[in-house]
Amino acid sequence: MASLRTLTAAFLGAFGAATVATGYTTYTATRGAIVRLVDERIQAVSGVLLSEARPGDAATILAGIDAFARRRDSGDIGFELRDARGRRLGGNVMVARALPVGTFDLHGGDGIAGLTAGRALVRDAGAGLRLVTIAETEPIDGLGAARLRIYLFGFGAIVLIVAVGTGAFGLLVRRRIAEVRATAEAIIDGDMARRVPVDPRGGVFAAQAVAFNRMLDRIAALLESVRNVSSDIAHDLRTPLARLHARLTRLAARAESEEIADELDAALAQCDELMAMFAAILRIAEVEGERRRAAFAAVDLSAIVAEVAEAMAPVAAEGERRLIVEAAGDVPLRGDRQLLSQAAFNLVENALNHTPPGTTVRIGAARTGGRAMLSVRDDGPGIALTDHAAALRRFGRLDASRHQPGYGLGLPLIDAVARLHRGTLTLADGAPGLIATLDLPAS
Amino acid sequence: MDLLLVEDDADYADTLRSELTALDHRVVVAPTGPAALVEIERDRFDAVILDRMLPHLDGASVVRRLRDNGHRLPVLMLSALGQSDQKIDGLESGADDYVVKPTPAAELDARIKALVRARGWIDDGAETLRAGDITISPGQFRAWRDGRPLDLAKLEFKLLTELARHAGSFLTRAMLIERVWGYDFEPATNIVDAQVRMLRRKLTADGADDPIVTKRGIGYMLRV
Structure with a gap:
């Protein structure tokens, strides 16, 4: 937008400068022409006068x-004759100063009655006589002012029309851009169905809107596929996994030694983990499908945090980590209790799984301004x-955590839940440790 | 038990039938809703496993038809994962429980047994529950073992109550997560196992026998 404004200002500036330059050139050219015509006339008139007398014949x-002077068309010409010592011998005008031979500009200061420019x-004229011939270069009173007015009105109207036109054009462009931007922001917020309004009268903007909308349709289709x-x-792999699980369960029931039973237990646990992975993929797809937004209800983030902390307390205690709830009264928002609980679980699980024993994990909900914040912070590495x-990417596991439980779907799921609620998930350095914050719109 | 499996996917129906048969059930398969209604009138079943998505007459309609005809037999509904809104719909139509496909047969087995037993009691509220030497008064939020009061945290109490309601039946982790914690997802961390260990410690604090039985890959059961 700034560049559009700069462009408009630069265009108007250049246009204004060109207009002023044109006006100035016209003005000086006109004036030059008048001076030349006046010079020719006084040259001719004085030539006629001198040709009728012998050189030095003042009388x-x-x-x-x-x-x-008695002739009817001679009112704009004046003469003065001076002798060799500069004394005035006669004439029909009085010039305040003695002038040498040549051509000169005259102005009001020269004391010639009724003459402002000439x-x-x-x-x-022979024998030291000097004949001064003068003529007005401004035969009509106030011509300069009139000319200025003409320039101001004429060129001013043009400048005004261009300025208003440019402004209107800018406004139109700005409005189209605002429509496109509003659509892009709605889509970023998760409203994949939003499209740019198309002007039914057609035109380049309508064509551009149609093309933009077709691009969005294409992106939506790709995302969906x-x-x-x-x-x-994930769904197709769950069926064979369910069979594998059933077989392992039957085998575990018949295990003949404790050693084999333990092995089968480990296999069942791995099978559970695989099923959980697919469940997480399907859950992310469900969340991204946004159908759950229809079932949003009033929930209290503090209550969710308290429940999750209570459920995780035995796990934290067994892992020799401290789990502390930092509650700050009711934090109401409209949302999905199940998904927000799952997101809180994942955050606490991450904090517990990726920190050494002895770590303190704090989970809290707070309302700041119009935002409902759920944060989990640890004092681990x-x-x-x-x-x-990388941590936020699906299956994006950090090298340091590869030997730890989890499968890199925790944070992407939380991220999807945040987006469903038109909020964000951010990771920040807790110095020491990590602070993960879900920033959601409060109600 | 005698089970009616209503499932239009023949492959999945076959797999499930052989697995449930291996768990000592007799399974009749009906491929459509109308066929299921005919089977129910003709034969006696302990429970129905019903796919939510069926051609012609969907699962929810079949349950409504059954309830309208006065049949009280337990119905366990199956559905594709990732469509939680169908769960509410399924339960509102009169189904007793709802799981996503594919579920290990052992999970179905545990849920069906719990449903069949649950037909014995209806009231959730004031009654006193007994399982072996454990007595629970859900209304008073108190529990005793062999006459001695137990000092239980809220989740431990809810867990013990749920196990006692179904004493003698195995409850799977998924069932416990749903019923004790109230979540429709399974956290990656095994919160059930951790909570059961806490509960066990309190139940066996004075050297008494462990009343909770663990079955690998299935879940937990409170002895009767």
Whole structure:
């Protein structure tokens, strides 16, 4: 948006500068033309006057001036004759200063009645005589002001039209961009069904919206098929696993020695773990399918935290870790109690499984502003900052944790639950240890 | 027990029948809802295992039809995983329990036995439960072993109560998670085993016999 604004400002600036330059050029060109015409005229008039007298004949020249002044079309021309010492001999105007031979600009300061701008031509009339011929370069009073007004109105109107047009165009573009952005944000928030509104009258923006929407349809279809593939695989593999489980159970019941029974126990545990993995994949697919959002109800995050801590307390105690609940009153939100409980379980399990005995794990729920926060923090070794993203990835297990229980689906499931609730899961360095926070909208 | 398995997937029905037969059940398979209704009128069953998704007449409708006809026999409903909303729907239609397919036959076996036994009592509230020398008063939130009061935490009490309600039957971990903890998922950590160990310690504190039986791959049972 900033670049659009900059672009508009730059365009208007350049346009304004061009308009001013055009105005200035026109003004000076007009003025130059007037000066040239006036110079030609006084040259011609003074030439005629001098040609009628012999050089140095002041009386004939003065008579010529008188005769010229009586003519009807001569009001814009004035003469003055001075002698070699600069004394005024006569004429129909008075010039305040003595001028040498040449052409000059005249202004109000030259003391010529009724003249604000003009040109003067001083010629040698023989025997030291100087004939000053002057003419106004502004034959109409206030022409300069009128010209300025014309420029201001004319070019001002153009600038105004362009500025308003640019503004309207910018507003239109901005509104289309805002629509696209709102759609993108809704999709990031998990509303995959959201699309950009299409103007029924057509046009480039409508065409762009249609293309954008088709891209979103395609992405939604791909997401759906990826989700289905993983669910289908998980689902299909559960049947043979269930059979394997049944067979191992029957064998365990008939085990003849304690040693074999223990082996079968371990095999059953592995079988359970595989089933749990597939259950987790299917659960993530279920959460990402978003159908559970329809069943959101009022829940208290503090109560969920307390229940999970109670359920995990014996496990923590057996693992020689301390599990402490930090409650801060009711933390109400609209959500899915089961999924939020499962997310809390996964967070506590992670904290207990990836820390050494003696670690203290704190689970708490709190309301800050309009947010409901569930946090689990431990004072264990933590996760390197560069590994946080890997930890959130599905099946993304860190090297250090490969020998530990779990299968890398815990955090992705929590992440999916957070997104279903239009919240986020963040990992932060607890210095020492790790802080995992579910940041959800409170009600 | 005599079981009616209603399942349109012939392969899965076959697998389940042979596994349940291995667990000493007699299993009749009906591939559709109407066929199931005919079988129920013709034969006597202890329980019905019913697929939620059936052609023509779906599982929920079959249960409603059964209940309308006055049949009280326990119904265990099966459904595909990842559709929790169907669970509520299934239970509302009158099914007694609900599990996701595929479930190990042992899990089904435990659930059916619990359902059949549960037909013996209905009231959840005030009655006193007895299992061996353990007495529980759910209404008062108190329990005794051989006359001595037991000092139990809330979850331990709920666990003991659930085991006592089904004393003599095995309860699987999934069943206990659902009924004691109230969760529709199984946490990766074995919270059931840990809680049972805590409960056992308290029940056997004064050197008494362990009243809880563990069966590998299945679950726990309180002795009668």
